[in-house]
Amino acid sequence: xxxxxxxxxxxxxxxxxxxFPERVAETPDEAEExxxxxxxxxxxxxxxxxxxxDEYGADIxxxxxxxxxxxxxxxxxPDGRYLVVLA
Numbered sequence: 001x002x003x004x005x006x007x008x009x010x011x012x013x014x015x016x017x018x019x020f021p022e023r024v025a026e027t028p029d030e031a032e033e034x035x036x037x038x039x040x041x042x043x044x045x046x047x048x049x050x051x052x053x054d055e056y057g058a059d060i061x062x063x064x065x066x067x068x069x070x071x072x073x074x075x076x077x078p079d080g081r082y083l084v085v086l087a
Contacts, residue, residue: 003042004031004032004035004036004040004042004083006028007077007078007079007081008035008040008042008077008083009028009031009032009035010028011075011076011077011078011083012025012031012034012035012040012075012083012085013025013027013028013031015075016031018072018075019072019073019085019087035083035085038085038086038087040083040084040085040086040087041083041084041086042077042081042082042083042084043081043082043083043084044081045080045081045082046065046068046069046082048082049068049074049082049084050063050068052084052086053068053071053073053084053086056086058086073085073086073087
C-alpha cells in the first residue's frame with residue numbers, strides 16, 4: 001500500500017509547479033510514481049517537516065516555522081498534514 005493517499009497525490013498534481021519549472025506528472029498514477037521515486041515524506045506537523053529537512057542534510061539553522069511552511073519543497077495538505085518533496 002502506498003504512503004500517498006488521494007489528498008497527497010492531488011495536492012502534488014495541483015501545486016507541482018511551485019517546485020519544478022515544468023510539470024513532472026500529468027496523472028495521479030504518474031504523480032504517485034514520482035513521489036515514490038523521490039521518497040517524498042508525509043508529515044503530521046511542522047516538527048516532522050523540520051526533522052525531514054534535517055535528515056536530508058539541509059542547512060536549517062535559523063529557520064523558523066514560517067520558513068518551513070513557505071519552502072517550495074513543502075506542500076501543505078488540506079487536512080493539516082504536509083507533503084515534503086526533497087528531490
